[in-house]
Amino acid sequence: MSRPCRQYGCPNVVKLRSQNGYCNNHESMRSNWNKRPQRAGSTTERGYGHAWRKLREKVLQRDGYLCVNHYAKGEIVEATDVDHIVSKEKGGTDELDNLQSLCAQCHQEKTAKEDSKQ
Template structure:
């Protein structure tokens, strides 16, 4: 996906989003919520909309509902990439998790 030429504020990622992001990271203890469902504990620093902003807009959600912390989760980059590709209709590739012992 190409970088947008719009500012982050005009895309809805201003000071209010920074506060929500900080709250979600703290709530989720900085751990990927997708990995936790597989009993894998992966540090993460991306806050993702569970229902993405494009889909939420087609559902006529308000901005407050889109950015509600209940619609946000902490997610690691590999899981975020897989989720984004799936949302964009691309082929889903498996996420390989490395355990604490260094092996998949």
């Protein structure tokens, strides 16, 4: 099913689902969020098993189940994710001072920004 390109004002049509809504002229706008190589395997295989779930709950409780980014701006938004401030890939640990509670949107934006720097 053909759809118009997501880029405002673009007259081109997107025909393939793999184009993520953007025509070939705007391919740089496509997100690779679901194509991250480190996401292979189950959550347990990636190191997020029972111990992580317990730690995650501890961090959410510590932060009052609020997104720390929004809270810093005086906004109250529920946190759904726990994020490594310094990613494990870059030497970060599972220590409490390296973990923060974020809403899904803030977590996705932070991860996308980190991935674009690689």
